[in-house]
Amino acid sequence: MLQLAASSILGLTVPHAPHAPPRCLAASRAASPVCVDDKSEVEEYFNNEGFNRWNRIYSEDGEVNAVxxxxxxxxxxxxxxxxxxxxxxxxxxxxxxxxCDAGCGVGSLAIPLAQRGATVVASDIAGAMASEAERRAADLGLSERASFSTSDLESLSGEYDTVSCIDVMIHYPPEKMAGMVGHLGGIAKERLILSFAPDTWYYRALKRFGELFPGPSKTTRAYLHTEEAVLKALSEAGFAPSRTExxxxxxxFSRLIEAVRQ
Known part of the structure; x- marks a missing residue:
């Protein structure tokens, strides 16, 4: 199993979820196409089985295996x-x-930002994840600094100085990625911070290898993106990269980009 951008390059389950329209796959020559809704699939997973798994992974004291x-x-x-x-x-x-922390999961980024004095509006498509993040923030006395809600990316509105979307782009097929970046750019006044699973020959090969070994945790699809395509989407949204990691x-495996409004 190989994890990239908090999602598995080998086809393992991945956290957070944006909206992606149904994708139709031909079951056979005679059969009608089978439509798969990425958004509904990931939302259901992270409100059920996936919540327990990723809540452990994102907890320092949670019992986890080596991977x-x-x-x-x-x-x-x-x-x-x-x-x-x-x-x-x-x-x-x-x-x-x-x-604004879009796709906040259990608050891994939103909570330390609030501890540093930021006013954070965070959301996740899975209510179970957002509720856990809210509980963690409340336990630390951060309820006035950080608010959490259940929402997909397309429903986010308002204006924020900074918008972050970490380990979420993995759920967007390449043809929908630019729209996602454009929407987030529309609510970011000054800065966008994104991470994505890089599409290189090496990671593509690892992903194909992992797909040979289906298992109970293989429940969502993982999409890779070229850095060139992400930078183009940022440029079209009016942003230019300022820092990368x-x-x-x-x-x-995760490529992180900070981009500022031009």
Missing amino acids: QLDIRTGHGQTVDKILKWVDSDGRESLSDGTW MTGTNFY
Whole structure:
């Protein structure tokens, strides 16, 4: 199992979920196409089986196996890189602005941002994930700094100084990715921070290899994206890259991009 952008390059389950329209696959020459709704599939998964699995992975004291521990480490490194950017910019600028964390999961990024003084509006398509994030924030006394709700990306509205969307793009097929970036750009006044699973020959090969080994945890599809396509989408949305990072562990691979409005 190989995890990329908090999703598995080998076809394992992945966290968070945006909206993607149904994709139709031909079951056979004679049969009618079978339509698969990525959004509904991921929403159902993370409100049920997936919640327990990923809640453990994203908990420091949760019991996990070696692969899940590696995924936890990789995701944590991505979050830490964003927080280092924030810290280098100075916490004064953070406390003066608003931050939207789209696809927040259990609050891995939203909560430490709130601890640093940010006003965070966070959401996730899975109510179970958003509720757990809200509980964690409340336990730390951060309810006034961080709010959590259940929403898909397309339903997000308003204006925020910074919009982040970490380990979510994996759920968007390439032909829908630009629309997702454009919508997030429409609610970001100054900055977008995105992560995605890079589409390279090496990761494509690993993904194909993993698809040979179906298992009970293979429940959602993983989409790779070229950096060129992501940068083009950002440019069309009016943003230019300012900082980038790459996180790679044994089972987790994620390209992180900060882009500022032009």
